[in-house]
Amino acid sequence: xxxxxxxxxxxxxxxxxxxxxxxxxxxxxxxxxxxxxxxxxxxxxxxxxxxxxxxxxxxxxxxxxxxxxxxxxxxx
Amino acid sequence: xxxxxxxxxxxxxxxxxxxxxxxxxxxxxxxxxxxxxxxxxxxxxxxxxxxxxxxxxxxxxxxxxxxxxxxxxxxxxxxxxxxxxxxxxxxxxxxxxxxxxxxxxxxxxxxxxxxxxxxxxxxxxxxxxxxxxxxxxxxxxxxxxxxxxxxxxxxxxxxxxxxxxxxxxxxxxxxxxxxxxxxxxxxxxxxxxx
Numbered sequence: 001x002x003x004x005x006x007x008x009x010x011x012x013x014x015x016x017x018x019x020x021x022x023x024x025x026x027x028x029x030x031x032x033x034x035x036x037x038x039x040x041x042x043x044x045x046x047x048x049x050x051x052x053x054x055x056x057x058x059x060x061x062x063x064x065x066x067x068x069x070x071x072x073x074x075x076x
Numbered sequence: 077x078x079x080x081x082x083x084x085x086x087x088x089x090x091x092x093x094x095x096x097x098x099x100x101x102x103x104x105x106x107x108x109x110x111x112x113x114x115x116x117x118x119x120x121x122x123x124x125x126x127x128x129x130x131x132x133x134x135x136x137x138x139x140x141x142x143x144x145x146x147x148x149x150x151x152x153x154x155x156x157x158x159x160x161x162x163x164x165x166x167x168x169x170x171x172x173x174x175x176x177x178x179x180x181x182x183x184x185x186x187x188x189x190x191x192x193x194x195x196x197x198x199x200x201x202x203x204x205x206x207x208x209x210x211x212x213x214x215x216x217x218x219x220x221x222x223x224x225x226x227x228x229x230x231x232x233x234x235x236x237x238x239x240x241x242x243x244x245x246x247x248x249x250x251x252x253x254x255x256x257x258x259x260x261x262x263x264x265x266x267x268x269x270x
Contacts, residue, residue, distance in 0.1 A: 031200040034262040038231035041212050042120040048129075051119070051136050052111060058141050059104060 107144050114157050115140070117232050118164050124228055125168040127213050135171065139164050157232075158239050165225065165243065172221075200266055215265040223258035230255060 031037040118139055123132035142163055150159055216224045222244070229240045230251075237248035244251065 034200065034227050034259045034266070035231040037200050037212065037266075038124075038227060039233070041209060042117065042231060045116075045120050045123065045209070047115045047119040047136060048133055051115070051133050054137050055107075055111065055140050056104075058137065059107065059144055062144070 106147075107140070110143065110156060110160075111140055114160050117157070117234075118160055121161065121164050121228055122168055124213065124216055125165075125224070126171060127217060131171065135164065135167055139167055142167075154239070154242070155234075157234060158243065161229070161235075161243055169221075200263055211266060211269045214269050215262055218265040219258065219261055223254070223261055226251060226254055226258050227262060 029040070031040065115136060119132055119136045122135040122139070123129060126132050126135060139160060143160060150156070154162075216227070219227070225244060226240065229235055229243060235243075237251050241248040241251045246254075
């Protein structure tokens with residue numbers, strides 16, 4: 001029984017190692033050049049949404065451009 | 077490095093006062109469109125130049141706010157993206173100069189890296205992990221500012237060698253020549269960072 005359990009454990013360990021190796025093989029990525037790697041990295045790097053929200057608030061706080069003479073005369 | 081960005085910008089970042097100033101602002105919908113199209117490369121350039129996500133967020137915000145204020149002074153001699161890159165590069169370089177926190181590598185440093193680069197010609201292989209960004213940052217930080225900027229700009233397929241040359245104050249042939257060395261140095265640093 002012990003011998004059987006031991007064999008079973010060994011089999012499970014081998015299977016686990018194979019799975020890990022297989023996972024690593026699946027996720028390994030190779031890049032031909034530095035810029036290809038940087039391009040990939042850039043595509044995986046989104047701009048945090050907080051930037052757009054903050055920019056919108058900043059734009060709203062900007063002073064409005066002065067109205068032209070035409071607009072002032074005709075109230076448009 | 078101060079010689080890298082010359083005073084021959086694609087478009088002046090902060091031109092002198094002019095009558096155009098009154099109509100210099102973008103309409104918010106126009107700003108939305110420009111932000112949508114260009115914010116990712118601008119953020120990425122700032123992130124990799126500064127090496128700090130929070131500072132990169134601030135820089136991206138500041139670049140687009142500056143663009144909002146100055147678009148009326150943009151004369152269309154370059155693309156909007158190149159103009160935004162110009163603003164970003166100047167902005168980040170000013171920050172870096174203020175911080176004094178980068179070690180500037182000399183040409184000799186580069187040569188040392190290249191001599192040590194036994195595996196520099198091999199492809200860059202990496203497991204898809206969260207550490208990829210950290211390794212890239214570490215490798216870029218080991219490069220001279222010139223090489224780092226060249227690689228980051230060349231990674232944007234929308235930029236031509238001519239535009240990169242204009243942004244970095246050199247001919248497109250010089251860009252091509254330096255790129256080869258920049259790639260080798262990056263590969264050596266990246267493979268050492270594993």
